[in-house]
Amino acid sequence: xxxxxxxxxxxxxxxxxxxxxxxxxxxxxxxxxxxxxxxxxxxxxxxxxxxxxxxxxxxxxxxxxxxxxxxxxxxxxxxxxxxxxxxxxxxxxxxxxxxxxxxxxxxxxxxxxxxxxxxxxxxxxxxxxxxxxxxxxxxxxxxxxxxxxxxxxxxxxxxxxxxxxxxxxxxxxxxxxxxxxxxxxxxxxxxxxxxxxxxxxxxxxxxxxxxxxxxxxxxxxxxxxxxx
Amino acid sequence: xxxxxxxxxxxxxxxxxxxxxxxxxxxxxxxxxxxxxxxxxxxxxxxxxxxxxxxxxxxxxxxxxxxxxxxxxxxxxxxxxxxxxxxxxxxxxxxxxxxxxxxxxxxxxxxxxxxxxxxxxxxxxxxxxxxxxxxxxxxxxxxxxxxxxxxxxxxxxxxxxxxxxxxxxxxxxxxxxxxxxxxxxxxxxxxxxxxxxxxxxxxxxxxxxxxxxxxxxxxxxxxxxxxx
Numbered sequence: 001x002x003x004x005x006x007x008x009x010x011x012x013x014x015x016x017x018x019x020x021x022x023x024x025x026x027x028x029x030x031x032x033x034x035x036x037x038x039x040x041x042x043x044x045x046x047x048x049x050x051x052x053x054x055x056x057x058x059x060x061x062x063x064x065x066x067x068x069x070x071x072x073x074x075x076x077x078x079x080x081x082x083x084x085x086x087x088x089x090x091x092x093x094x095x096x097x098x099x100x101x102x103x104x105x106x107x108x109x110x111x112x113x114x115x116x117x118x119x120x121x122x123x124x125x126x127x128x129x130x131x132x133x134x135x136x137x138x139x140x141x142x143x144x145x146x147x148x149x150x151x152x153x154x155x156x157x158x159x160x161x162x163x164x165x166x167x168x169x170x171x172x173x174x175x176x177x178x179x180x181x182x183x184x185x186x187x188x189x190x191x192x193x194x195x196x197x198x199x200x201x202x203x204x205x206x207x208x209x210x211x212x213x214x215x216x217x218x219x220x221x222x223x224x225x226x227x228x
Numbered sequence: 229x230x231x232x233x234x235x236x237x238x239x240x241x242x243x244x245x246x247x248x249x250x251x252x253x254x255x256x257x258x259x260x261x262x263x264x265x266x267x268x269x270x271x272x273x274x275x276x277x278x279x280x281x282x283x284x285x286x287x288x289x290x291x292x293x294x295x296x297x298x299x300x301x302x303x304x305x306x307x308x309x310x311x312x313x314x315x316x317x318x319x320x321x322x323x324x325x326x327x328x329x330x331x332x333x334x335x336x337x338x339x340x341x342x343x344x345x346x347x348x349x350x351x352x353x354x355x356x357x358x359x360x361x362x363x364x365x366x367x368x369x370x371x372x373x374x375x376x377x378x379x380x381x382x383x384x385x386x387x388x389x390x391x392x393x394x395x396x397x398x399x400x401x402x403x404x405x406x407x408x409x410x411x412x413x414x415x416x417x418x419x420x421x422x423x424x425x426x427x428x429x430x431x432x433x434x435x436x437x438x439x440x441x442x443x444x445x446x447x448x449x450x451x452x453x454x455x456x
Binding site for chain 1: 287289290291292293295296325326327328329330331333334335337338339341342361362364366367370371373374375377378379380
């Protein structure tokens with residue numbers, strides 16, 4: 001089986017992405033980050049998802065994005081609540097963490113090189129998060145081009161790095177439908193940007209709103225507990 | 229003054245690069261990493277160099293490249309000593325850290341975005357380290373293309389990211405000559421891959437050999453202390 005690195009946040013998208021990588025015949029090596037996010041529930045979810053779906057390895061590595069600041073997800077900035085749909089899809093949100101996907105993909109490239117993988121899965125989505133510059137297909141293509149010059153694989157010509165983004169053009173409803181078919185247990189996942197102290201979800205941040213809308217469209221009940 | 233991020237390892241090259249960025253009129257914000265290197269002398273050097281040449285900010289951030297392994301600089305693998313010139317310049321050395329410059333540049337991109345800089349200086353060199361895939365001009369160009377799609381600057385069109393590599397085609401001797409003209413105090417810098425416990429340099433690893441050869445070609449004495 002070919003090895004692949006999969007970026008696993010513990011969210012709905014990355015869990016589905018892991019299931020897809022397995023379905024496509026890869027032996028997945030998960031990579032998660034303790035990156036100064038305001039809560040660690042998502043790392044518990046990443047571990048639970050990895051264990052539930054099965055991975056060949058799982059590295060959780062520490063980085064400090066708080067050193068730079070600039071985002072509601074790492075700083076003491078209020079997470080927006082009950083945004084209208086326009087603000088979710090058009091602007092760069094305050095929840096955008098500067099260069100986060102570039103940093104995450106760079107680490108996945110290091111992991112891939114060390115385990116001898118040429119494939120990387122990332123659950124980015126260009127529809128629901130069109131405001132995040134580093135979720136767009138042209139960005140991913142450009143990262144892939146760079147990656148093929150950055151590493152031994154690029155220099156020695158013994159393989160070319162492929163960044164797989166199976167979710168990039170799917171709606172949240174399509175992602176949930178596909179993941180449900182593949183047996184993803186969404187009760188293990190975590191999406192909320194601003195969870196309560198007991199780990200339940202706020203139900204009002206952009207991530208909760210998108211998730212709830214997706215489940216509603218599919219006609220399923222989100223198994224997570226919301227605070228109201 | 230325009231802000232720039234400068235990757236500052238505390239080595240001879242990055243110190244010279246900082247001096248060049250200042251000469252070119254930038255207000256420099258230095259970025260260094262505690263990345264699981266086998267010794268921390270280079271961080272002391274980074275602080276001393278930053279203080280000596282003057283910076284507008286200096287962030288030292290923790291990342292763990294040891295989580296992945298695969299390099300003599302982060303793992304318990306012997307650093308090669310007294311290599312002949314062929315092995316220094318032709319192969320990918322065991323001292324290559326997988327995807328290191330990609331990771332470092334990614335963090336510099338985050339830092340640049342937060343402080344509102346569009347410029348990044350990195351002291352890579354394609355001559356002395358031609359075996360490192362991520363020191364080549366085509367790699368740097370590709371990273372720059374990616375960076376311009378990855379961030380607010382890329383999306384909003386309010387500036388384009390430039391990765392400056394003033395040393396990329398200079399020999400070590402040319403770097404030392406230029407740095408000396410600009411007042412770089414090379415006694416504060418640190419190059420050795422495998423320093424002694426007292427911080428003195430081994431004199432036999434590739435980094436020491438290249439450095440000593442450079443000083444010799446310029447007709448200067450390296451101010452560092454070597455173990456023999």
